[in-house]
Amino acid sequence: MRQKVRHDTATTQGDVRMAQSPLPSMRQLIQQRTRAGFVGRSAERAAFRANFDLPPDDERHHFRFHVHGNAGVGKTFLVRELEQQAKERGALTAYVDEGAGSVPEALAVMCRQFAAQGRRFKELERLLAAHRERRHEAESAVASLEPQPENPSAGSLTAARIGLVGAGLIPVVGPFAGALDADRIAQGADRVRAGIAARLRNQDDVQLVLAPERVLTPVLLAELDGICAAVPWIVLFLDTYERTSPFLDGWLHDIMTTDRYGDLSFPANLVLVTAGQRPFDTGRWGGFADFVTEVPLGPFTEAEARGLLADRGVTDGPVVEEVLRLTGGLRCWCRPSPRPSPPTRTTSATRARPPSNGS
Numbered sequence: 565m566r567q568k569v570r571h572d573t574a575t576t577q578g579d580v581r582m583a584q585s586p587l588p589s590m591r592q593l594i595q596q597r598t599r600a601g602f603v604g605r606s607a608e609r610a611a612f613r614a615n616f617d618l619p620p621d622d623e624r625h626h627f628r629f630h631v632h633g634n635a636g637v638g639k640t641f642l643v644r645e646l647e648q649q650a651k652e653r654g655a656l657t658a659y660v661d662e663g664a665g666s667v668p669e670a671l672a673v674m675c676r677q678f679a680a681q682g683r684r685f686k687e688l689e690r691l692l693a694a695h696r697e698r699r700h701e702a703e704s705a706v707a708s709l710e711p712q713p714e715n716p717s718a719g720s721l722t723a724a725r726i727g728l729v730g731a732g733l734i735p736v737v738g739p740f741a742g743a744l745d746a747d748r749i750a751q752g753a754d755r756v757r758a759g760i761a762a763r764l765r766n767q768d769d770v771q772l773v774l775a776p777e778r779v780l781t782p783v784l785l786a787e788l789d790g791i792c793a794a795v796p797w798i799v800l801f802l803d804t805y806e807r808t809s810p811f812l813d814g815w816l817h818d819i820m821t822t823d824r825y826g827d828l829s830f831p832a833n834l835v836l837v838t839a840g841q842r843p844f845d846t847g848r849w850g851g852f853a854d855f856v857t858e859v860p861l862g863p864f865t866e867a868e869a870r871g872l873l874a875d876r877g878v879t880d881g882p883v884v885e886e887v888l889r890l891t892g893g894l895r896c897w898c899r900p901s902p903r904p905s906p907p908t909r910t911t912s913a914t915r916a917r918p919p920s921n922g923s
Contacts, residue, residue: 605642608859612646612837615857616653616797620832626857627820627830630805631839633861639839642861643803646837655797655835656681662804667815668695668776670808671784674800683795685787691780695772702773777815785819785828792831805840817848 608631618625629646631639643659650657658677664670672692675685772779792798802808816836818824830836844858864872866888873884 605638605645605861608642608861609645609649611857611859613649615835616650616655626855627834628836628838628856629859630844630856631837631859631861632841632843635841637861637863639861640803642859643801643837643839647799647801650797650799650835653797654795655799656683656791656795657799657801659801659803660808661802662807664808666776666811668692668780670802670812671780674784683791685784688780688783688787691772691783694769695776695780698769698773781815781819782825782828785825785830788831788834789828792833796833798831798834799837800834801837801839803839805838806842807840809838809840809842809845813845813848821849821852 612629615626615629620627631642633639640661647657647659656678658674660670660673664673671688675689675692678685679689768779788798802812805812819829820836843860844853844856846853849856863869869888870884873879873887878884878887
């Protein structure tokens, strides 16, 4: 009977403990296990961590870290680890990748992530919602500028797209940018702007559609300034920067190094982390290199690659040598499934096949 009473008491105590300390979510458990198996990049992680020990007015403190390296070298994996390090220091963080196709879309991602951490940027959220609504109206206005045939020709579609490009409603990146004729862009842009102005009428709304950065950025900076004293650090992580830099890099440069927005800038306790395939742009940022830590990533050293494989249970000598030969030390290639059963030469070689993509 006593045993039954003790069992019931233990069960009750266990229920109380579970009620007081809820179990972590599946996502949190996966993140914990992934971080526990993080191998390599110790110098890069240490440099980032040490930066939080330096006040912003210390000359050794850096305001930007730029991670770069070839696809598959482990940039995103490192950036996610740095994000966790920042959170451990109490930082308010946001992570943006190529899923954002413009500055307003990047700001919307930041707002959602800030809100999830208990920091609402209410005025910026309101303006972003207005931007989406007005942009939809503007697109409708452009579509109704003149009736289109039921099956528009490639030429008419190209002309319409050129007008949207010139008006700033479609970002142009890559080799297509150099192929556009400046006169056609200007003519199309004038036509699009006139149509938008006629539809929206309110000049504030027109500005919100045609030059959203000018309207949204001061609000972002004011919101950041309003919460910077409440958090030790704010860290923005911009991944896949080779795809987002065409619209983010100039914008960030204006905020951080010019007076385009008057006295407004990022707060001093904000750290920016960019990660992409291309090195730091010295043409634009060269004069500010002292404030930047460049983090070039190469393939893992042999010791790091062996450590990663061993952590995943791949220790058979011939198998390890074959994986190293096939992968060249690229992290995404030599990361087999977590904790596999003892591998054979065939299964490990199969796991070493490169993925379709990765950074």
